Amino acid sequence: MTSSTSSFSQLSLAPALTQAVAEMGYEAMTPIQAQAIPVVLTGKDVMGAAQTGTGKTAAFSLPLLQRLLRHENASASPARHPVRALVLLPTRELADQVAQQIAQYARHTKLRSTVVFGGMDMKPQTAELKKGVEVLVATPGRLLDHIEAKNAVLNQVEYVVLDEADRMLDIGFLPDLQRILSYLPKQRTTLLFSATFSPEIKRLAASYLQDPVTIEVARPNATASTVEQRFYSAHDDDKRRTICTVLQERGIRQAFIFSNSKLGCARLTRALERDGYRAAALHGDKSQDERLKALEAFKQGEVDLLVCTDVAARGLDIKDVPAVFNYDVPFNAEDYVHRIGRTGRAGASGLAVTLVAPSDTRLVADIEKLIKKKIAVETLDLPPARSRQRSYAHGERDTDNGADRGGHFAGRPVRGARPVRMAPPDPFFDRPYEAPSVNDAAPAWESKPAPTSTARQLKARRKLPALFKPAGSV
Template sequence: MSFEKFGLRAELLRAVAAEGYKVPTPIQDRAIPAILKRKDVLAGAQTGTGKTAAFGLPVLQLLDRTRGKGCSPRCLVLAPTRELAAQVHANIESLGRGLSLKSTVVFGGVGINPQIDRLRRGVDIMVATPGRLLDHAGRKTLDLSRVEILVLDEADRMLDMGFIHDIRKVLKLLPKRRQNMLFSATYSTDIKRLADSLLNSPEIIEVSASNKAADGVSQTVYPVARTQKRQLLSTLIRTGEWNKVLVFTRTKHGANRLTKQLIQDGIGAAAIHGNKSQTARTRALADFKSEKIRTLVATDIAARGLDIDMLPHVVNFDLPNVPEDYVHRIGRTGRAGATGMALSLVCRDEQKQLKDIQRLLKHDIPVTMMDGFELEKAGATPRPAARPRTNSRRKGYQGRSNAPRARR
């Protein structure tokens, strides 16, 4: 079935075709009709499922039907990070290119005056991060009294980042009568509580099992001593001739340190995290997408919402403390039906995180051993790197340093 079945305007159908969409994704198939009927929506959807178009298309249609008279936004989309906000805005602009609706995006880390000028000229749709939105509200440079539609995108991440108080402040600034949508990859107790307070008889949409990795992503664990992780990563990038790899670290400091070490190894790299200026983050992402550098090192918060076409490799340099974040990380690859590889470099003190992840996935992650890289042994000195043994795997890695290696 095509997008024509939704009764979308011709301008939107042309934009959909120009974007290369042919058949609606499951989230689009269920969310678009519900939103067009002015229903509140609670949707379980991960990144890469087409959720921006799932709410963007019907929002554009609804707002185009009822022209506003003022210059204040009629739709507000809240996103947890600058990158996601920018990506959502870019997608909405592309889909609405044939309409006369105006949209803008506001987030921190950049000058506020250009945003103020844009708001003064009037917008229909505003995509924003909570902090900068409240900054505008406090300066009286933004009027939210005419918002008809509210979208909370990646609500679980906003709660994880501590935005619940900011969200509540924003809600107090909005009209009580409005259409609400909440999109979340996971359904925690806090998310359910937020949904109960926000949504009115919502259409509940769960298009796929939460916390499930994409089918096109092959996963593997590399057991390795912590002191050899960087050497193993450099070896994998070189021997595999990887041109584009997204690497996750647990901390900002760790991202900076690893980036510096990779550059010393002769591998082009840049870091992206919350302490980087927006200019630096934008430049790093642009250089990565254009393959001026082949490695982007990121923390979870900075990487949320990154939309990178044809990303073949994701590496967990550090395993995340929250198992669900593993699924979000490896979801950067294998998008839109493509295939990808997700590799995790796991040392002895990350066994609990690995077990929690495998429990969430409901299966063990296969193991790949490499000569010269193994877990620490008492009194042993790590051996120098040797060539990889990529064809030797074991199932259900439990971190035993004396476990036998698979034969060649």
């Protein structure tokens, strides 16, 4: 029951690794590390459940590097560097982050590592791959591109890590994963990490893991006890003001704000910027460059509010975020746990505020059921809306069209109400009058239809049951 080792120095890791760990300031192991490292060192398959922020990356990468160091690849010619370990993740940011960590752990060794993910030029990635790497971190789509272009040869892979496996299945990566795994030698070690052990995950494990050791630390879906969770009722029109009020009352500077949609994310960011906040958006319609910049600016403290979709819900390791806001109640209760896991990390105290619209009651019930905790929906007293229209208004405003609150009535004059502002002089005067938008309608360049691939996703999902084969039936 008690683990025999509790600090990294007690592990018999190679000096190069011990040194890197020490330089990074790590001493005590987290529970997942204490449990997983000895098992991974034996070379067994592992099925691990651990929350993000538990030190999962070190838990698999340190013993993995250790094994790569100790066991030379006999079949490889010394001049070449075949990929010996492959780590797959669901999002680009996660892949980047994990790759950086691995590079840190490996920096005193001769082992080389690199990362490939979409949204970036193929060429530099190809060049890195051609130079040869022992450890390759990737998102599935781009890895397949590289495999097909013969940039990556995976027939010497000894270890594969499927991280955030449940998320990868959610995204519909199963067919991609199956294709990638088909390129790997059968004789290998497979490590699978997942927030939950859903039936789908168990089936994936049954297909691709051999006699795995199951490791489960901290109850999955448990929320950190250091996080103060609050639910405030808020109509869409009041949501932004509620957030600003909480920020002010609590004296909070930095926070994550989660929105359920990319468009909502873009709009909210613009509105907050106009309110004078330093905000940045992080979602899938942003270029990869913008995504990385937004994250970095937030880390550096150049941006206070990071407005994001669930692309950022999982695993991003950002220290000391004092608060998380759910501008929208997440569709999946599980995502709630991941989102608020951005705060209250490593024993720090955190605040998680969820804005609940009247139509969200069912989603709230789902969350309460998952976290096994009742949370009262409170009403927050908001300061009166300040009228940003006043300077434009001619005469008293006798109607409330929600404009002040940036609501969805904004810019849409209430029938029978006097327009708030005269239409600007317009040579095309017969064009229908559009009230000035105090709403955050994204400019045309930002509201271009999302290049979704829902159709492909659905197709992939439809194929899903057929693609699942019981273990052993090739």
